[in-house]
Amino acid sequence: MKHRLGHMGELHKVSAIIRRFALLVLVLASFCLMLLGKADNVIAERVGTYVTDMFSVLVEQMARPAAIVSDVVNNTLELAHIRIENVKLREKNMRLLKWQSAARKLEAQNIQLRNILNFVPAPETSYITGLVIADTGGAFAHSFISNVGKAHGVKKGHAVITGDGLVGRIAMTGKKSSRILLVTDINSRIPVLVESTRAKAVLAGDNTKQPLLMYLGRNAQVSIGDRITTSGHAGAFPSGLPIGIVSSINDREVRVRLFMNRSRLEYVRIVDYNLSAILQDIDSDKRIGE
Amino acid sequence: MKPTFLHRLALFSRRLVPMEITILLLLISILPLRIPEYSLIKPAWVMISVFYWSIHRPDLFGQGSAFSAGLLLDLFEGSPLGVNALIFLMIYTLVLTQRRFFIGKPFGVSWWGFSMVAAAAMFGQWFLVSLIYGQITPIKIIAFSYLFTVGLYPVVGWICAKTQSSVLNEV
Numbered sequence: 397m398k399h400r401l402g403h404m405g406e407l408h409k410v411s412a413i414i415r416r417f418a419l420l421v422l423v424l425a426s427f428c429l430m431l432l433g434k435a436d437n438v439i440a441e442r443v444g445t446y447v448t449d450m451f452s453v454l455v456e457q458m459a460r461p462a463a464i465v466s467d468v469v470n471n472t473l474e475l476a477h478i479r480i481e482n483v484k485l486r487e488k489n490m491r492l493l494k495w496q497s498a499a500r501k502l503e504a505q506n507i508q509l510r511n512i513l514n515f516v517p518a519p520e521t522s523y524i525t526g527l528v529i530a531d532t533g534g535a536f537a538h539s540f541i542s543n544v545g546k547a548h549g550v551k552k553g554h555a556v557i558t559g560d561g562l563v564g565r566i567a568m569t570g571k572k573s574s575r576i577l578l579v580t581d582i583n584s585r586i587p588v589l590v591e592s593t594r595a596k597a598v599l600a601g602d603n604t605k606q607p608l609l610m611y612l613g614r615n616a617q618v619s620i621g622d623r624i625t626t627s628g629h630a631g632a633f634p635s636g637l638p639i640g641i642v643s644s645i646n647d648r649e650v651r652v653r654l655f656m657n658r659s660r661l662e663y664v665r666i667v668d669y670n671l672s673a674i675l676q677d678i679d680s681d682k683r684i685g686e
Numbered sequence: 687m688k689p690t691f692l693h694r695l696a697l698f699s700r701r702l703v704p705m706e707i708t709i710l711l712l713l714i715s716i717l718p719l720r721i722p723e724y725s726l727i728k729p730a731w732v733m734i735s736v737f738y739w740s741i742h743r744p745d746l747f748g749q750g751s752a753f754s755a756g757l758l759l760d761l762f763e764g765s766p767l768g769v770n771a772l773i774f775l776m777i778y779t780l781v782l783t784q785r786r787f788f789i790g791k792p793f794g795v796s797w798w799g800f801s802m803v804a805a806a807a808m809f810g811q812w813f814l815v816s817l818i819y820g821q822i823t824p825i826k827i828i829a830f831s832y833l834f835t836v837g838l839y840p841v842v843g844w845i846c847a848k849t850q851s852s853v854l855n856e857v
Contacts, residue, residue: 418750426756426768426772427768429771430769432768433767433768433818440767447762462719463718463720466720530762532762533725533728534725534730535831536765537765539764582823603823604726604827659721662718
């Protein structure tokens with residue numbers, strides 16, 4: 397019996413040592429992962445894409461009942477204001493009809509002027525509409541997962557918009573899912589313009605609701621209420637996509653209130669402006685020239 | 687009587703319940719609920735589960751489980767890889783040493799314990815993330831998220847406790 401107890405004690409000791417060793421290995425593994433994520437994003441990205449792709453079908457199914465619940469709540473709330481909303485919409489419709497006729501006139505004029513100047517039109521854009529199936533953001537990262545991926549033509553770097561304005565860009569693409577990095581994420585940097593003064597700046601997310609306007613020129617003038625749009629520099633996005641308006645200015649920082657409403661996002665449009673196609677054309681032109 | 691294959695399979699699948707609940711909470715945490723401000727101060731659903739199972743069933747939810755739950759969360763959230771994995775591992779190790787203190791005590795004691803552990807864990811997360819990004823991430827949001835998480839503990843804790851008493855009694 398004593399012998400047996402001694403044997404058990406030894407076993408217990410061995411398992412405690414193994415447990416401690418495993419803890420050490422796992423702690424080291426965590427630090428290695430942190431370094432790996434910092435140094436080389438490709439492997440981390442591939443694994444992340446694989447995992448989200450694997451779970452995307454399941455998450456999409458779970459997102460549907462959640463959407464129904466939030467729809468019911470929103471519909472009930474909207475029902476109370478339906479009459480006032482209707483009056484507002486009629487007024488808006490009248491205004492928009494006037495704008496429509498103005499736009500038609502301008503369009504016709506524009507075509508004529510383009511013909512005169514032999515203007516080369518910008519490449520055609522194509523849209524892919526995706527459903528937001530997961531809001532993977534939190535206090536440390538702001539991103540969404542959409543149910544469209546490589547199979548639907550989505551590529552890394554594509555701009556993501558809604559009717560309101562810019563949402564972010566595609567950060568990772570899996571076969572059937574993609575990760576959208578929001579403009580509010582701490583890793584997001586977008587070249588922008590102050591629309592009224594054409595002053596260049598960079599819109600930098602910092603994980604808060606209102607991103608910062610950085611690298612504004614010293615003489616650049618900004619005032620509260622100025623519209624901020626993409627500048628099209630660095631080739632990531634086309635120019636002129638609406639982002640938001642300047643909401644606060646103080647000595648240290650300028651903040652921007654976004655047009656997009658994060659809690660209302662359901663469908664997003666992923667926009668391919670064919671910038672890569674232009675680059676390929678330039679490349680092939682060069683080769684022909686050589 | 688020797689247990690049949692099916693019996694053993696059922697037993698094995700029950701042993702996975704703590705990890706399954708953790709993954710389920712992870713999936714719930716990323717549902718697009720479209721509630722204003724929710725996504726900014728989202729509570730740490732998975733952390734509650736890790737804390738609960740580390741106290742109540744560390745035999746079914748080991749170091750590996752805590753580590754993989756964290757890693758899975760990192761991959762899903764797109765937050766710096768390894769941070770949640772390390773933090774959850776630390777929670778597990780810390781809670782395991784204090785386990786006897788929590789077992790059999792009233793619910794308020796474990797709630798208080800969780801509020802302490804979560805504060806340390808979220809501060810640790812904030813510190814590591816700021817270090818990795820090379821810039822200080824806003825701590826105010828983390829504070830709100832912490833309060834939300836502590837407030838959610840009774841709900842998630844209750845779900846875990848119900849599951850434990852109904853499914854894991856014989857395991």
